[in-house]
Amino acid sequence: MTGLIIDPFSLAYPANGSKEELEEYINMLLELDQYTQESSLDILISNNTSDILVLENNFPYWDELKSVFERHGINYIQPSDLITTIGRILKLKKIEDLGINDVLYSYLTLEEDSICSRPRNYLEEFKRIAMIACIYTILEYNQFIFSKGDFEESIFVSGDLIDIEKEEHISIEIPRNYSCIIPLVKNFEEFFFRVNPVEVWTEKLYEEAIKISIFQRTGSYEDANWKFGHSFFRSAQDKGFLSEGIKIKRLIRSIVDTILRENLSETHWLRAGQGANEPQVTRGNDRAWRKDIDREYHLHYWETEDGIEFASVVVHNDMSIPA
Numbered sequence: 001m002t003g004l005i006i007d008p009f010s011l012a013y014p015a016n017g018s019k020e021e022l023e024e025y026i027n028m029l030l031e032l033d034q035y036t037q038e039s040s041l042d043i044l045i046s047n048n049t050s051d052i053l054v055l056e057n058n059f060p061y062w063d064e065l066k067s068v069f070e071r072h073g074i075n076y077i078q079p080s081d082l083i084t085t086i087g088r089i090l091k092l093k094k095i096e097d098l099g100i101n102d103v104l105y106s107y108l109t110l111e112e113d114s115i116c117s118r119p120r121n122y123l124e125e126f127k128r129i130a131m132i133a134c135i136y137t138i139l140e141y142n143q144f145i146f147s148k149g150d151f152e153e154s155i156f157v158s159g160d161l162i163d164i165e166k167e168e169h170i171s172i173e174i175p176r177n178y179s180c181i182i183p184l185v186k187n188f189e190e191f192f193f194r195v196n197p198v199e200v201w202t203e204k205l206y207e208e209a210i211k212i213s214i215f216q217r218t219g220s221y222e223d224a225n226w227k228f229g230h231s232f233f234r235s236a237q238d239k240g241f242l243s244e245g246i247k248i249k250r251l252i253r254s255i256v257d258t259i260l261r262e263n264l265s266e267t268h269w270l271r272a273g274q275g276a277n278e279p280q281v282t283r284g285n286d287r288a289w290r291k292d293i294d295r296e297y298h299l300h301y302w303e304t305e306d307g308i309e310f311a312s313v314v315v316h317n318d319m320s321i322p323a
Contacts (some may be wrong), residue, residue, distance in 0.1 A: 003143050008045070065082060103128060110127065125146075127159075129145065147185070148194070157182055162294075197210070229322060
């Protein structure tokens with residue numbers, strides 16, 4: 001599984017910034033708000049985020065925003081709308097909701113100067129988030145951190161975990177040293193290009209994995225007209241396409257090929273019989289197609305007036321398709 005943690009520093013209002021810095025901040029918040037509403041992935045903040053923004057005087061208030069917007073001639077968004085947007089972001093699911101409430105650590109190192117030079121409250125919260133993210137990564141729940149600044153694509157985190165406040169389902173050894181590499185991103189485009197759709201391909205996130213894979217090919221997160229049929233996942237599970245990484249990768253590729261109408265040489269009519277002149281299988285006005293996944297497995301789907309309906313995953317000599 002994969003999640004994205006919003007670093008509190010990325011939400012800090014540039015109180016004395018230039019017009020360019022303010023517009024960059026506004027656009028980041030609008031993009032963040034858009035994708036948190038469209039994406040089914042875990043997009044998280046920490047419990048301490050609101051308090052730190054207030055403590056560091058980095059929470060924008062209406063009177064100040066109104067004055068700044070007028071001074072810079074910003075009229076494409078109202079101060080009240082921006083505050084509402086921030087409010088929605090601060091109500092996102094918390095990283096602590098995943099099961100780790102807090103950590104006590106020592107000798108934690110971050111090999112990234114631009115992060116280490118931040119104000120103390122932001123730095124300490126980043127360290128805490130990074131340690132929690134490191135533990136989740138070791139538990140195979142990969143976490144990206146969304147932040148701002150001049151940094152590399154990832155950060156090496158190492159620290160001695162002394163104690164942990166957690167729920168019972170989290171199994172972790174203490175005390176011991178934990179070290180890992182956490183990927184960092186500055187925007188959602190970068191995040192979606194770097195996420196592995198195979199890792200996203202889990203229950204309740206199958207459609208999200210396809211949307212991300214489409215984004216990686218086209219640069220667009222907009223949904224197309226397609227759906228999974230009532231028997232699709234049962235047929236996929238029976239053949240290992242919900243659990244085996246290589247098979248999942250091939251299935252996602254075939255599904256995206258079909259949606260984008262690419263690699264059409266691997267797509268054929270699903271015929272009513274074995275003869276070359278047999279007609280295509282139909283369901284009313286819907287027409288059945290057969291797409292190669294590999295030499296052994298094939299993807300059967302319906303092309304309907306409302307879009308594509310992925311019906312089943314079958315072995316090579318299976319010409320059936322669920323109605």
